[in-house]
Amino acid sequence: xxxxxxxxxxxxxxxxxxxxxxxxxxxxxxxxxxxxxxxxxxxxxxxxxxxxxxxxxxxxxxxxxxxxxxxxxxxxxxxxxxxxxxxxxxxxxxxxxxxxxxxxxxxxxxxxxxxxxxxxxxxxxxxxxxxxxxxxxxxxxxxxxxxxxxxxxxxxxxxxxxxxxxxxxxxxxxxxxxxxxxxxxxxxxxxxxxxxxxxxxxxxxxxxxxxxxxxxxxxxxxxxxxxxxxxxxxxxxxxxxxxxxxxxxxxxxxxxxxxxxxxxxxxxxxxxxxxxxxxxxxxxxxxxxxxxxxxxxxxxxxxxxxxxxxxxxxxxxxxxxxxxxxxxxxxxxxxxxxxxxxxxxxxxxxxxxxxxxxxxxxxxxxxxxxxxxxxxxxxxxxxxxxxxxxxxxxxxxxxxxxxxxxxxx
Amino acid sequence: xxxxxxxxxxxxxxxxxxxxxxxxxxxxxxxxxxxxxxxxxxxxxxxxxxxxxxxxxxxxxxxxxxxxxxxxxxxxxxxxxxxxxxxxxxxxxxxxxxxxxxxxxxxxxxxxxxxxxxxxxxxxxxxxxxxxxxxxxxxxxxxxxxxxxxxxxxxxxxxxxxxxxxxxxxxxxxxxxxxxxxxxxxxxxxxxxxxxxxxxxxxxxxxxxxxxxxxxxxxxxxxxxxxxxxxxxxxxxxxxxxxxxxxxxxxxxxxxxxxxxxxxxxxxxxxxxxxxxxxxxxxxxxxxxxxxxxxxxxxxxxxxxxxxxxxxxxxxxxxxxxxxxxxxxxxxxxxxxxxxxxxxxxxxxxxxxxxxxxxxxxxxxxxxxxxxxxxxxxxxxxxxxxxxxxxxxxxxxxxxxxxxxxxxx
Numbered sequence: 075x076x077x078x079x080x081x082x083x084x085x086x087x088x089x090x091x092x093x094x095x096x097x098x099x100x101x102x103x104x105x106x107x108x109x110x111x112x113x114x115x116x117x118x119x120x121x122x123x124x125x126x127x128x129x130x131x132x133x134x135x136x137x138x139x140x141x142x143x144x145x146x147x148x149x150x151x152x153x154x155x156x157x158x159x160x161x162x163x164x165x166x167x168x169x170x171x172x173x174x175x176x177x178x179x180x181x182x183x184x185x186x187x188x189x190x191x192x193x194x195x196x197x198x199x200x201x202x203x204x205x206x207x208x209x210x211x212x213x214x215x216x217x218x219x220x221x222x223x224x225x226x227x228x229x230x231x232x233x234x235x236x237x238x239x240x241x242x243x244x245x246x247x248x249x250x251x252x253x254x255x256x257x258x259x260x261x262x263x264x265x266x267x268x269x270x271x272x273x274x275x276x277x278x279x280x281x282x283x284x285x286x287x288x289x290x291x292x293x294x295x296x297x298x299x300x301x302x303x304x305x306x307x308x309x310x311x312x313x314x315x316x317x318x319x320x321x322x323x324x325x326x327x328x329x330x331x332x333x334x335x336x337x338x339x340x341x342x343x344x345x346x347x348x349x350x351x352x353x354x355x356x357x358x359x360x361x362x363x364x365x366x367x368x369x370x371x372x373x374x375x376x377x378x379x380x381x382x383x384x385x386x387x388x389x390x391x392x393x394x395x396x397x398x399x400x401x402x403x404x405x406x407x408x409x410x411x412x413x414x415x416x417x418x419x420x421x422x423x424x425x426x427x428x429x430x431x432x433x434x435x436x437x438x439x440x441x442x443x444x445x446x447x448x449x450x451x452x453x454x455x456x457x458x459x460x461x462x463x464x465x466x467x468x469x470x471x472x473x474x475x476x477x478x479x480x481x482x483x
Numbered sequence: 484x485x486x487x488x489x490x491x492x493x494x495x496x497x498x499x500x501x502x503x504x505x506x507x508x509x510x511x512x513x514x515x516x517x518x519x520x521x522x523x524x525x526x527x528x529x530x531x532x533x534x535x536x537x538x539x540x541x542x543x544x545x546x547x548x549x550x551x552x553x554x555x556x557x558x559x560x561x562x563x564x565x566x567x568x569x570x571x572x573x574x575x576x577x578x579x580x581x582x583x584x585x586x587x588x589x590x591x592x593x594x595x596x597x598x599x600x601x602x603x604x605x606x607x608x609x610x611x612x613x614x615x616x617x618x619x620x621x622x623x624x625x626x627x628x629x630x631x632x633x634x635x636x637x638x639x640x641x642x643x644x645x646x647x648x649x650x651x652x653x654x655x656x657x658x659x660x661x662x663x664x665x666x667x668x669x670x671x672x673x674x675x676x677x678x679x680x681x682x683x684x685x686x687x688x689x690x691x692x693x694x695x696x697x698x699x700x701x702x703x704x705x706x707x708x709x710x711x712x713x714x715x716x717x718x719x720x721x722x723x724x725x726x727x728x729x730x731x732x733x734x735x736x737x738x739x740x741x742x743x744x745x746x747x748x749x750x751x752x753x754x755x756x757x758x759x760x761x762x763x764x765x766x767x768x769x770x771x772x773x774x775x776x777x778x779x780x781x782x783x784x785x786x787x788x789x790x791x792x793x794x795x796x797x798x799x800x801x802x803x804x805x806x807x808x809x810x811x812x813x814x815x816x817x818x819x820x821x822x823x824x825x826x827x828x829x830x831x832x833x834x835x836x837x838x839x840x841x842x843x844x845x846x847x848x849x850x851x852x853x854x855x856x857x858x859x860x861x862x863x864x865x866x867x868x869x870x871x872x873x874x875x876x877x878x879x880x881x882x883x884x885x886x887x888x889x890x891x892x
Contacts, residue, residue: 078714079688081742084654086598092744096551108545116540120533123758127532131525134728135859136517142505174583174732175753189495207751245493279488305487319543321757323583333490335501342616344584347756348730349532450544 090210102425102459107285107320107401108450110372114319115357115365122357123349130352138345139352143338145172145326146351152358153312153326160288161252162297163310163328171334174346176285176313176325180207182337183281183309183327187245188213195233195247197225199404199440201255201283202433204248216244217435222395224254224261227268234276246279246309247272252287252295256404256433256445258397263296270299273307285313285325288366290399291374306330314354316401316449317366322350373401376448379456387464391474401449404430411442411471420466425459499619511834511868516694516729516810517859519781523728524766524774531766532758539761547754552747554581554735554755558764562721562735565771569697570661571706572719572737580743583755585694585722585734589616591746592690592718592736596654597622604642604656606634608813608849610664610692611842613657625653626844631804633663633670636677643685655688655718656681661696661704665813665842665854667806672705679708682716694722694734697775699808700783715739723763725810725858726775731759782810785857788865796873800883810858813842820851820880829875834868 133139141147150167157163173179180203188194190212196205198217208215216237218230230247237244249269251261261269273280282299300308313325324346327337377396380403384392393406407413413429420427428447430440448456467473542548550556559576566572582588589612597603599621605614607626617624625646627639639656646653658678660670670678682689691708709717722734733755736746786805789812793801802815816822822838829836837856839849857865876882 079682079686079716081688081715083686084652084688085595085745088598089595089745090748092741093552093747095744096547096553098551099545099549106546111541111544114541114544116536119540119758120536123532123536124529127525127529131528132520132523134523134730135520136508137515137729138505139730140508142507143502144505174756177751177753181751186494186498189497203751243493273488277488277492279490279493306490307488315753319757320546321543321548321754323753323756332501335504336494336498338502339499342586342590342612344586344724344732345730347583347732347759348728349528349759349762350756353758 100421100424100426102455102462103451104446104448104459105426105428106447106450107315108447109316109320109401110369110376110449113369113372115361118361119353119357123353126352126356134348139348143341143345144168144170144334145346146348146355148359149324149351149355150326152355152362156358156362157298157328161284161301163301165328169328169331169334171327171329171337171341172346172351173311173325173327174343175315175323176283176311177203178346179311179325179327180204182340183246183311184208184211184213185340186333186336193237193242193244195230195244195278196435197249197254198436199256199430199434199443200248201250202428204283205433205435215435220254220257220259222259223265224251224259225249225269227265227272230269231272234272234278238276244278246281248281248283249299250283250285251299252284253289253397253400255286255400256402256428258395258400258402258404260295260398263302266296266299266302270303270307274305280308282308282310284310286316286400287312288317289370289373289401291370292398300328309333314358317362317369318354318358322354323347324350324354370399373399373449376451376453376456377403379453380446380448380460383457383460387461388467388474402445402447405444405446407442407444407467408473409442411467411473413440413442413444416444416467416470419470420463423462423466425463425466427463509830509833509835511864511871512860513855513857513868514835514837515856515859516724517856518725518729518810519778519785519858522778522781524770527770528762528766532762535761535765543757548757548761552750552754553577553579553743555757555760555764557768558733558760559735561764561767561771565767566707566737570693570710572710574737578737578740578743580736580738580746580750581755581760582720582734582736583752584724584732585692585720586612587755588720588734588736589613591749592655592720593617593620593622594749595742595745602646602651602653604639604653604687605844606658606663607845608665608839608843608852609657610659611837613692614842614844624844629663629666629668631668632674633660633666633668634658634678636674636681639678640681643681643687647685653687655690657690657692658708659692659694660708661693662698662806662809664695664809665811665837667804667809667811667813669704669807672711675705675708675711679712679716683714689717691717691719693719695725695809696721697726698779698782698810700779701807709737718742723767726771726778727763727767731763732756733759733763779808782858785860785862785865786812788862789855789857789869792866792869796870797876797883811854811856814853814855816851816853816876817882818851820876820882822849822851822853825853825876825879828879829872832871832875834872834875836872
């Protein structure tokens with residue numbers, strides 16, 4: 075009898091490499107959509123959990139509580155109220171599908187639209203996990219360049235026309251219009267209307283991801299693209315990961331009923347975690363606005379610390395536009411800097427950064443760019459981590475030439 | 484500009500039908516792995532949540548808390564301790580992967596092993612959602628008949644030999660050995676050893692699903708198959724859905740490190756919900772055993788009510804073996820009863836049942852069988868629902884001929 079099985083002969087032939095063993099967070103952790111630990115509203119979460127469980131904890135005995143597969147109804151009602159107030163989007167709670175993080179929302183939209191060989195239009199620099207999902211599915215992400223107002227509509231029109239002339243109909247246009255990831259831009263209302271016009275002209279829906287849209291320094295923003303839609307052209311998603319906590323896995327999709335029914339038919343998970351939905355619904359109903367005000371003030375301080383540290387330690391070698399909200403900064407270095415190599419070198423020194431090519435539809439334009447998340451590290455960690463990053467970058471690429479007042483040897 | 488998009492032309496061509504709109508639970512709900520609502524330990528859950536959040540609520544600010552992608556470490560430690568105590572299985576918390584319900588465990592195992600055209604061996608009567616998952620993947624489930632001790636090893640040996648002679652190597656043998664779903668049997672230790680022998684002889688791993696194993700009337704059971712394995716042949720999964728609450732989406736997979744790393748590389752969900760993991764770890768550490776004792780006593784009363792009602796209203800027309808634990812009863816009617824039609828007719832009367840063919844690798848042997856879940860309905864609902872089911876069955880199929888003391892017209 076063989077002592078052990080040879081699993082290599084049994085596993086599927088096209089698997090990704092095994093996940094590495096987790097070693098804990100690095101000392102300077104500038105990746106991941108993590109948020110400020112000190113402002114986690116622990117006591118209010120405890121109180122919200124107690125209220126919700128005392129009222130209807132017995133309903134945990136059934137899959138989906140007593141709300142059905144769309145998700146806990148009071149949370150869907152809160153999402154609808156929040157969207158109306160903050161995004162100008164009027165929807166029924168029956169058109170809100172609660173998902174296990176916005177990533178499950180991406181998966182469900184992908185599942186009902188995409189098959190290998192399909193094409194999707196994306197912002198040239200784009201959420202890395204959305205790009206990775208498309209690539210795993212064998213789908214081609216076609217990048218459309220951005221400017222300071224988000225995806226460029228003149229270039230989107232060119233791409234749509236070029237694809238049409240090749241007989242290719244993209245399945246959707248994926249955009250993050252309000253605090254673009256990674257660039258941080260906010261698409262003005264006029265451009266949103268242009269996008270809807272192109273969507274209608276080419277018969278290609280828009281998939282609008284608003285995961286960061288509630289984290290604005292001023293609170294001012296144009297309506298969601300979905301709010302400007304006079305038809306059925308927009309699928310909208312969002313999350314509580316950035317406004318409340320990423321370890322809670324709760325997001326949502328908003329779409330017309332027919333699409334929601336299609337996605338629900340592909341959601342085989344027995345529902346999204348009920349305790350998290352109950353706590354969030356109870357907490358957010360009375361605390362969301364004040365909490366968001368509090369955390370955005372903290373995030374703005376961290377952004378200011380990060381931009382100051384970049385200016386101090388990189389000087390003109392680091393180019394960026396400070397975003398109007400969110401938790402990340404998109405930084406461009408001179409083209410001699412290879413961001414993939416910089417990420418590898420800095421990882422060895424306990425500094426985690428997102429290299430630009432992983433956040434880009436095409437690697438080349440992002441070769442010398444990195445994404446730095448400032449949500450979770452403290453101001454002290456931001457200052458020290460950026461300083462050390464500059465030292466590593468100088469050592470590897472000779473950039474920055476100077477750091478602060480000290481010329482480097 | 485077109486008023487609306489035609490999504491039929493854009494959606495993937497092979498989607499399942501849209502999900503129906505949810506209308507609430509039927510009055511007599513004998514489907515789904517739901518549990519007793521009255522025994523939900525609401526106050527203890529509130530206290531556990533408060534303790535866990537006060538201690539480490541700030542860690543909700545990072546994906547995976549501070550435990551990494553395998554799941555909240557105190558919960559993995561509890562699972563390891565529970566498996567050692569209840570299933571005779573000694574494992575490290577590093578070999579426990581927390582999943583969003585055991586269904587995600589099934590999905591991950593399927594994903595690393597299965598591709599369209601593959602073959603898997605299953606119990607002839609088998610968990611419907613596991614079968615549905617295999618069919619969606621284009622995988623062939625080959626059923627092995629059961630007896631009162633679970634999957635028959637003589638027939639498994641025949642199937643393995645027959646498949647080998649066709650050049651087909653099944654990817655794994657999926658079994659529910661402790662409270663089989665739907666049959667309720669417990670596989671004796673000697674047969675578990677035989678299964679491991681066949682696994683070794685043919686080089687086919689065993690996937691052991693122990694979702695119901697903690698709900699035993701006596702607490703007595705043989706060791707898990709994984710506990711009897713002297714090699715690496717068994718992947719083991721379980722859940723908190725039946726012992727604590729199904730609306731909490733928390734299960735686990737236990738496997739050798741190499742397989743865990745493979746599954747983790749396919750788990751793209753940003754982690755399983757943290758609040759549910761934290762609450763469960765804190766609650767279960769001190770309350771699990773007493774809670775399980777309490778709920779199994781209640782479940783046994785419900786089972787007794789169901790078997791009494793079946794005897795009263797169906798008499799000898801309903802054949803079953805009362806299980807030694809769990810939340811369901813597998814009932815055989817005379818072959819003139821078409822269970823699919825019975826399920827449709829009873830659904831119209833507010834009674835939900837699982838028709839046997841949906842719980843069977845081949846529809847034919849389960850044509851006249853149904854699964855009745857007794858976990859969630861009250862004793863009164865069980866009595867009335869079974870009475871009404873007998874009336875419908877009599878009306879549709881002339882069976883039972885008699886009900887109680889009253890001969891039917």
